[in-house]
Amino acid sequence: MRIIKDKQIVEDNWHFVADDTELPVGDITVSTARWRRDKPVLLKREGNIGLRIDSTEAVEDIAEDLPYFRLIELNFSTFTDGRSFTQASLLRSRFKFSGELRAVGNFMVDQIFYLSRTGVNAFALKNSDQLPVALANLYDFSVAYQASATG
């Protein structure tokens, strides 16, 4: 599927694998529960590994394992749940996560500017028709009063 990554529309081949599903080949993300359960297996397989975290999870709890992940997906259950913004900010500024930080789930394209300021650099939209609008929204503001989480 096509996503926005680093301000460009790109083809993406990562897959989220549900907790009870067999591990496929390729680049995958899993829940933190599965990561904790299957960590040795996940590390042995070929392909990159990433993590999908819900807004209710504390990012401190995964801080030590961050070097394993090329991608962290912030999963929005609803666009009104602003905890993901703080998670992004903490992952970038406090825990120095330098991999891909991607918004997934029920966020809206009109949140993309704020998300980018908190350090999210990739966006998987539910509706690919909105990709051009989403891309344009990254440039909504040329100025800001707050420092960006990525410095």
Add this chain to the structure above:
Amino acid sequence: MYQYNQQDQTLIEERVAQFRGQTERFLKGEIDDDQFRALRLMNGLYIQTHAPMLRIAGPYGLLSSRQIRKLAHIARTYDKGYCHFTTRQNIQFNWPKLEQVPDILGELASVQMHAIQTSGNCMRNTTSDPLAGICKDEIEDPRPYCEIIRQWTILHPEFAYLPRKFKIAVSGASHDRAATQFHDIGLHLVKNADGEIGFKVFVGGGLGRTPVIGQVIRPFLEKKHLLSYLEAIVRIYNLFGRRDNKYKARIKILVKEAGLDTIREQVEKEWRLIKDYLELDSERIEAITAQFAPPDYDPDAANDQSFSQSLEQNPDFATWAKHNTVEHRIPGYRAAFISLKARDLPPGDVTESQLDLIADLADRFSFGEVRSTHRQNLILSDVRQQDLFSLWQQLVSAHLATPNIGTATDIICCPGLDFCSLANAASIGIAQGINAALDDLDYLYDLGDIKINISGCMNGCAHQSVGHIGILGVDKKGEQWYQLTLGGSSENEAAIGERLGPAIPKDQVTKVITHILGVYIEQRREDESFLQTVNRTGITPFKERVYAHH
């Protein structure tokens, strides 16, 4: 007052463009109702009973004459010729058209105004003391800090989708005129034992359905840590505030449920991790403070003799000057209230022609500035005493000189059922009924300082729970009834009013209020105020009288 630089101006212009695009996409069906609701609210736009309502930010209540003229222009061009001042120093238009809102926001941007974050679950307009910078009991002018906070809150990317709204108020004086203990965060400028000025930080205050008095989370915060401490509090709130029930989502509930000590521990822990990255340097404070430098006061103002002559010669003027002006830290100057509580107009409402006149008077008599107050009046803050008589004459001609500031007819009132889709009952009509019943000025002045607050529903926009007399509209099987409370206060001795008894029907409210005031007159000792009497006697004598008649 603060003047925008290029960055400030660019930001609000880009915001207008953003909302214009969002509105167009909504009208084309490309944004759904729920999503657009969140976006429009953060641009001040509500959908109301009759039409949209647009709330515009009045940053800590400070407006220039140019901005006032722009409000007049908007009222004439896009609305029905008037606007409304709120308890949080904001301005509301009740009849704009959705399609025209981006144009209105564009007009506002041309005079350094906006409607950003005046609603929605985000950090709102920061409010302050309407007498900031001119009152005698001030430790330090709070406005520079309000402006610093304004900038920090505007479009803060991490905190635009909080569990619920979040309000900050700052007071720099010993007398709290900004209801700081009823805000999510209240800040008091205070001096510590070493003579250093910093902030006493209150958290978890609020009104609405569950009124709570804020508690001190930090007795002294150095100025340089202002933003990091605010950021720590809001971050903890964003992570841990309840999102399962919107009536339990304010930080006051988080503080109540977790306990102040736990919240303090979490906030301080977070703060220690960020305080070195988010320091407010003294150059920045000085640069912003310089924008609030005192105006060029007339050094001869105190030598004037005409003011005392006018007072002697004109009793009506003397009455107005006594009730509607207050002392100023500069000898020969006074601050003059413009009463928006005329008997025949909804409290807080002002017409376009009145706004134009107010702008002219501000230019002529008060360095071109106007302030809005928590109690829904306006102030010309820097008037030479020799100019007060001319000012009064002009205000009288425009029905803006009702000499009732601080009295029982200076009522805080929400728009109520007449305009608001949330309301259960009318509030404006109740205010007008009370006002009409108290038309004897001698009696009104004899009653002294009485704060009556009327809200048309339990959301409590008019802060009824902290009124000396609070009136709350409730719906009883489709009829409008009113719940009364006595003894509330939003000032230093913050208190939540006690419920008098069962709700009363609409046609009884005015009579009941006159009974309550009658009990006060009978019960008071010497110079005791209404609030002091209620605090001493408790509500029993009032209750007995009110319910004896039913």
